[in-house]
Amino acid sequence: MRDRRPEGERLSRATAHRLSLYLRALAVWPADGGRMSSTRIALACGVTDAQVRRDLASLGHLGRRGLGYDAPELSAAIRAVLGIDRVWRAVLVGVGNLARALLRYRGFRTQGFEVLALFDADPTKVGERVEGLAIEPTERLTDRVRDLGAELAILTVPADAAQPVADQLTAAGIRGVLNFAPVLLRLPPRVKLVSVDLAIQLEQLAFLIQHGEPAADPAAR
């Protein structure tokens, strides 16, 4: 029995990010008799105890004073709020080393993301099977996204190909793009975008060292 948060109430992006971290902590840390304390979650995620309690309170009345949280119940509540209490149908475009690394990463499926098709512009790659999927030509991207009812796209194409492919995906009705190409994509507001620019991550690290920010952030911000 998990409480869904009332409609309209908005969760901030920062809170959503912390909830993702709490989910990791709940998954990897052994809970005593299925229970987990806010202190232990805070410790694992590098945030304050008060912050954890505040964030989790926004999910509904899950904690019991002195008893902590029921780990499975809490995980379910977080997954519901994040929208991963379901399977998201995804496609991947650009099957290079990064894509092969991502496809091998079991974290995706366990978190509710299923990659249904792979695409690449290089004709010599078409037909090759990677992690059980045959690479298809990028020309078929639009039709396939529609046929598969894919909602998410993972973009691991070279920088110069990213915007045209993103435009194709937008035309096909994709709802979200996870972009690894080091470019600033322009997409209509209805298509959500999360970009992972690896140089930016390194710059953030340099900044942290340079400015000696005390709190070490356990995950990409």
Next chain:
Amino acid sequence: MRDRRPEGERLSRATAHRLSLYLRALAVWPADGGRMSSTRIALACGVTDAQVRRDLASLGHLGRRGLGYDAPELSAAIRAVLGIDRVWRAVLVGVGNLARALLRYRGFRTQGFEVLALFDADPTKVGERVEGLAIEPTERLTDRVRDLGAELAILTVPADAAQPVADQLTAAGIRGVLNFAPVLLRLPPRVKLVSVDLAIQLEQLAFLIQHGEPAADPAAR
């Protein structure tokens, strides 16, 4: 002549992240006669014009009303604040597909990050050359980090190997870790950490779609 910001004045992590984005915009967008308007930067980065002007004002008096910013001068000022107006010596541990993709990504070098050595625990990989570097055994990690004076480490090892390797790096005096293993690392405060958990990025995307947050964020947060 760029203004360095006064000592002590602290830049927030969020601001630093936006500055990284502005740097991308400055690099990829053709500036008219070397000048760039805050409006154009805002457009490219998906933030408001006012936000750009506020962030850039904190770097010193770079903009001229009606004339916009001198692109090279602005880039230099941002790089100085982020601490990438120098070369960061880095090592990489765990030479799988992700590592190969990262090593091929020229963005690192151009942004001032130089990978000096590669390490892997798999003896069959030791000696193999990747992007001009020979893979070394992980046993030599501590000594080599000291000898090379490496400050940053890119961690692309499997989840279960991440903490032990991070501890080795900490012992070797590394200053920062860019972690791609899907685990919450525990490091002393003096070692800065930026983690890129790909499942978390997908969860953030699912959250954005689910909650229809209006502003599409152009880069990982």
